[in-house]
Amino acid sequence: MTVLRLENLTKTFGGLTAVAGFSLDLGARDIQGVIGPNGAGKTTTFNLLTGVYPPDSGTMTLGDLDLTRLSPDAIARAGIARTFQNIRLFARMTVLDNIAMALHASAGYRFWEAALRTGPFRRREAELRATSLEHLERFGLADSRDELAGSLPYGEQRRLEIARALATGPRVLLLDEPAAGMNPREVEQLIRLIRKVHEDFPLAILLIEHQLPVVMELCGRVQVLDFGQTIASGAPRDVVRDPLVIEAYLGVEEP
Numbered sequence: 001m002t003v004l005r006l007e008n009l010t011k012t013f014g015g016l017t018a019v020a021g022f023s024l025d026l027g028a029r030d031i032q033g034v035i036g037p038n039g040a041g042k043t044t045t046f047n048l049l050t051g052v053y054p055p056d057s058g059t060m061t062l063g064d065l066d067l068t069r070l071s072p073d074a075i076a077r078a079g080i081a082r083t084f085q086n087i088r089l090f091a092r093m094t095v096l097d098n099i100a101m102a103l104h105a106s107a108g109y110r111f112w113e114a115a116l117r118t119g120p121f122r123r124r125e126a127e128l129r130a131t132s133l134e135h136l137e138r139f140g141l142a143d144s145r146d147e148l149a150g151s152l153p154y155g156e157q158r159r160l161e162i163a164r165a166l167a168t169g170p171r172v173l174l175l176d177e178p179a180a181g182m183n184p185r186e187v188e189q190l191i192r193l194i195r196k197v198h199e200d201f202p203l204a205i206l207l208i209e210h211q212l213p214v215v216m217e218l219c220g221r222v223q224v225l226d227f228g229q230t231i232a233s234g235a236p237r238d239v240v241r242d243p244l245v246i247e248a249y250l251g252v253e254e255p
């Protein structure tokens with residue numbers, strides 16, 4: 001069953017076509033990848049999908065819901081969560097508060113309840129902290145709950161960012177180059193983490209990645225972008241042998 005369908009998305013900036021006719025069907029339990037050289041349009045695709053900018057043309061649907069013109073907030077509420085190429089955490093807040101903030105944002109408090117700190121508000125605050133702690137436990141981060149997020153080692157910051165994205169129960173998780181800046185040991189741990197997330201949570205994952213081993217290990221299907229165009233798609237082991245893909249990556253001239 002398809003959870004996310006993108007049809008013919010196009011986005012231009014001035015005279016530059018960043019994404020040209022991008023289409024994708026993501027099954028409810030798929031892990032799919034998007035790869036391509038620098039500037040190929042990968043991050044722009046995620047920015048369209050999360051409502052950072054509207055597409056010039058094309059449609060995006062999540063289940064029965066048309067996402068195409070929705071705001072980033074509405075798209076997040078509908079069930080699409082993401083992480084960023086450069087980790088975005090509240091670095092000066094504690095690990096626990098980073099999760100609590102994500103839950104808070106989706107809890108929908110009324111302003112006066114929060115301002116007056118009424119009984120129901122305090123009760124929900126306590127519940128929120130308990131839920132946040134449980135969530136941290138699942139990700140092996142409970143012992144670091146009182147540390148500042150910015151002081152965690154890089155691999156754990158990435159884990160916290162993924163934990164935060166999952167706190168509100170999304171149907172689709174977008175990971176933008178999760179292995180960027182990681183050493184081989186951290187990459188191994190990340191692959192295990194993403195596998196476990198996929199086993200434990202009922203969601204689909206769409207992954208942008210430069211490091212091919214990550215894509216080869218995790219993705220059932222991969223799409224290759226070059227100058228905004230999809231130049232190949234299919235099983236990772238077939239796609240990496242495609243002459244067009246080799247040329248795009250290595251700049252090899254065809255004979």
Ligand SMILES: Nc1ncnc2c1ncn2[C@@H]1O[C@H](COP(=O)(O)OP(=O)(O)OP(=O)(O)O)[C@@H](O)[C@H]1O
Binds near residue numbers: 013017018037039042
């Ligand atoms: N907001 C913007 N305004 C103008 N041009 C943009 C904007 N965002 C992206 N671009 C351009 O669109 C093209 C695609 O960029 P994009 O960031 O999507 O590529 P990418 O595949 O994610 O690259 P990288 O691997 O380097 O992150 C690039 O030429 C980029 O300069």
